[in-house]
Amino acid sequence: MDNAAVQWECCWDRDLTSLEDCPNLHEGDGDLLASRPRRFLEKCCDCDRFKTDLSRFRESGHPLAPFFAILHNDYRRQRSQIQSLGSFLDTKTLEVRFLHELGSVLQSSVDLDEVLSVALTAITSGKGFGMNRAFLLLADKERHFLRGHLAIGPRSAEEAGRTWQEVSTSDLDLQHLSRAFRQHKLSAERDKFQDILGRLVISMDNIHHIVIRSLEEKKPLLVQNAFQNPDVDQELAQLLGVDSFLILPMLARNRRVGAILADNVITRQPITEDDLRSIETFTFPVAFAIERASLYERLQVEVTKLQDANQRLQEQQELLVRMEKMALVGRITSSIAHSIRNPLMIIGGFARSILKATPEDDPKRGFIDSIVSEAQQMEEVLDEILTYSDALYPVRDFWDVNQLVETVLRDIQEKALSQNYACRFHPAEGLPSAYLDYKQLSYCLRNILVGTIDGLENGALEISTRLDGDRIEILIDDRSRRLSEDELEALLTPFAETHEMGSGLNLALCRNMLEKQDVPFLVVAPPDDGIRYSIKLPTRKEEEP
Amino acid sequence: MNRILVVDDEANIRLLYAEELADEGYEVATAATTAEAVEQLQKQNFDLAVLDIKLKNESGIELLQKIVKERHDMPVILCSAFSCYKDDFSAWLADSYVVKSGDLTELKEEIKRVLAKKAQRKASGM
Numbered sequence: 001m002d003n004a005a006v007q008w009e010c011c012w013d014r015d016l017t018s019l020e021d022c023p024n025l026h027e028g029d030g031d032l033l034a035s036r037p038r039r040f041l042e043k044c045c046d047c048d049r050f051k052t053d054l055s056r057f058r059e060s061g062h063p064l065a066p067f068f069a070i071l072h073n074d075y076r077r078q079r080s081q082i083q084s085l086g087s088f089l090d091t092k093t094l095e096v097r098f099l100h101e102l103g104s105v106l107q108s109s110v111d112l113d114e115v116l117s118v119a120l121t122a123i124t125s126g127k128g129f130g131m132n133r134a135f136l137l138l139a140d141k142e143r144h145f146l147r148g149h150l151a152i153g154p155r156s157a158e159e160a161g162r163t164w165q166e167v168s169t170s171d172l173d174l175q176h177l178s179r180a181f182r183q184h185k186l187s188a189e190r191d192k193f194q195d196i197l198g199r200l201v202i203s204m205d206n207i208h209h210i211v212i213r214s215l216e217e218k219k220p221l222l223v224q225n226a227f228q229n230p231d232v233d234q235e236l237a238q239l240l241g242v243d244s245f246l247i248l249p250m251l252a253r254n255r256r257v258g259a260i261l262a263d264n265v266i267t268r269q270p271i272t273e274d275d276l277r278s279i280e281t282f283t284f285p286v287a288f289a290i291e292r293a294s295l296y297e298r299l300q301v302e303v304t305k306l307q308d309a310n311q312r313l314q315e316q317q318e319l320l321v322r323m324e325k326m327a328l329v330g331r332i333t334s335s336i337a338h339s340i341r342n343p344l345m346i347i348g349g350f351a352r353s354i355l356k357a358t359p360e361d362d363p364k365r366g367f368i369d370s371i372v373s374e375a376q377q378m379e380e381v382l383d384e385i386l387t388y389s390d391a392l393y394p395v396r397d398f399w400d401v402n403q404l405v406e407t408v409l410r411d412i413q414e415k416a417l418s419q420n421y422a423c424r425f426h427p428a429e430g431l432p433s434a435y436l437d438y439k440q441l442s443y444c445l446r447n448i449l450v451g452t453i454d455g456l457e458n459g460a461l462e463i464s465t466r467l468d469g470d471r472i473e474i475l476i477d478d479r480s481r482r483l484s485e486d487e488l489e490a491l492l493t494p495f496a497e498t499h500e501m502g503s504g505l506n507l508a509l510c511r512n513m514l515e516k517q518d519v520p521f522l523v524v525a526p527p528d529d530g531i532r533y534s535i536k537l538p539t540r541k542e543e544e545p
Numbered sequence: 546m547n548r549i550l551v552v553d554d555e556a557n558i559r560l561l562y563a564e565e566l567a568d569e570g571y572e573v574a575t576a577a578t579t580a581e582a583v584e585q586l587q588k589q590n591f592d593l594a595v596l597d598i599k600l601k602n603e604s605g606i607e608l609l610q611k612i613v614k615e616r617h618d619m620p621v622i623l624c625s626a627f628s629c630y631k632d633d634f635s636a637w638l639a640d641s642y643v644v645k646s647g648d649l650t651e652l653k654e655e656i657k658r659v660l661a662k663k664a665q666r667k668a669s670g671m
Contacts, residue, residue, distance in 0.1 A: 338626050341626040341645060342555055342558065342626060342645070344647065345558070345626070345645050345646055345647045346555070346557040346558060346561060346647070347647065348646070348647015348648065349558075349561040349565070349647040349648075349649060350557075350561060351647070352647060352648065352649070353561065353564055353565060353568075356568075372647070375647050376647065376648065379646055379647060379648075
């Protein structure tokens with residue numbers, strides 16, 4: 001075949017100068033004008049005119065013609081393969097990028113809600129796996145049941161249209177999408193799907209249940225024809241209301257963490273094996289992230305408990321140090337008091353002896369009398385100090401508080417009557433027993449009452465008991481006196497003195513005794529409203545729950 | 546006349562007790578240590594002993610235990626500056642417990658009470 005004599009229809013054998021010279025050349029193909037081999041491979045091989053030329057060549061009987069036709073066909077087949085491989089590669093690249101983004105987000109979070117938001121957003125977002133709806137089931141703490149925990153997706157076509165429109169215009173990446181979901185929609189979605197989530201409860205012992213089977217076999221399942229499928233629990237199919245859905249088991253270090261169910265309830269688009277394989281790769285990091293976040297959550301609970309315990313320990317330590325100091329003060333005062341006691345007793349004793357032997361009209365009798373009474377007074381002070389220092393180890397038991405108050409009131413009755421001081425008791429009925437040191441509490445009450453009555457006539461005291469939570473409160477209201485803040489402070493300070501009520505040793509001692517028994521003792525003196533003492537007694541031993 | 550043994554390491558207290566109790570009509574002997582007390586007890590019979598609990602380097606409680614063991618018919622009154630010993634079980638062996646005071650009224654009343662009780666016991670043959 002003489003090439004010069006043949007007029008070929010296609011332009012493959014000619015040099016071209018303009019795009020108009022070839023109907024297959026378009027704008028942007030300018031560089032092909034300069035390279036005939038590239039133009040031939042990219043354009044002519046698919047050109048119908050070239051195919052016609054090739055037929056004519058075959059018809060010419062040239063021995064190379066059949067071989068040339070084979071080459072042409074094979075070249076086109078291989079090129080098509082390369083193109084589809086390229087497109088597959090592009091898809092996979094996008095998938096890998098998405099998984100990488102997902103992985104980064106999941107790895108960086110230990111917040112369970114954030115992890116769950118990311119996981120479910122990834123499944124349902126168009127940039128992710130594009131499913132319509134997803135349900136997350138989590139194993140409970142005891143690993144007995146899988147329970148519906150969270151869901152995402154529209155419940156109607158209208159909602160779907162609205163949401164997808166919003167998402168498509170927002171142009172957010174996965175991290176921002178999931179963050180927006182977590183901040184604005186998480187609890188709303190949970191509420192929205194509560195009717196389904198509440199019923200999504202699967203016993204983890206039920207190995208025949210398709211979700212548990214997926215977990216046992218550690219492989220995701222694509223469920224088809226759910227309503228007719230004998231392997232599918234019909235309750236589950238009815239609950240989801242779809243014929244086809246995915247089950248994605250989530251396992252972390254062989255621990256069954258939960259499962260995700262995903263479907264296309266709105267679009268009814270078929271779910272393919274390819275969808276299954278794509279999503280499968282994502283379940284591992286999600287499961288690990290969920291497990292890690294759950295563990296972190298538990299760790300946080302333990303850390304909080306530890307912090308609380310540490311704080312309590314610190315408080316106890318401070319209390320111990322305070323008690324140690326008090327005990328030291330107690331030991332010192334006790335030692336001094338005992339050293340003074342014997343000489344004081346001797347002075348007082350001999351003074352009394354001399355007084356007895358001194359005639360009534362002796363002018364020195366008054367002096368001796370003073371020695372006796374001063375020594376007596378000092379002995380009384382010593383008694384107070386010794387009681388204060390001895391009050392270190394209370395002996396506690398359960399006692400009837402009303403009875404205790406009545407006994408103390410009987411003890412001071414004579415003194416109250418002598419000063420025309422009215423003491424009225426209003427006991428609460430049906431009180432439980434209180435856990436207290438009878439001797440010490442009696443002492444404290446007596447001290448408070450005597451201190452109140454002392455030096456004042458025609459006053460009135462109201463004493464009452466009441467149940468306050470798990471404690472019994474004794475209230476003593478003294479409306480006959482007024483105290484300023486400074487005087488109140490002095491009242492509770494050992495050896496300080498108030499104009500109104502004398503030495504502060506008694507109340508300081510009471511507070512010390514009661515604090516050691518973990519009994520709050522409060523004294524308040526609102527301006528122009530008297531003084532109120534409050535003692536709150538426990539009704540159970542501290543170690544009891 | 547009832548005879549009383551006073552045991553106290555303080556000389557002035559012994560003197561005070563001796564004076565005051567003699568005024569009350571008792572025959573009083575004193576001892577400063579447990580050894581002296583034991584010696585006195587071996588020499589003569591006493592109707593009652595008044596013991597201090599803290600005796601220099603000795604314990605009045607030990608002396609009390611010895612008396613209870615060997616002279617169980619002789620009542621003992623413990624007299625101490627330490628009110629806390631009242632709660633000590635071993636102090637409960639004594640017939641009475643008095644906290645030391647310059648005012649000896651309580652001590653004197655206790656002595657009377659304990660001796661009356663002893664006399665009553667003796668009369669009933671116990």
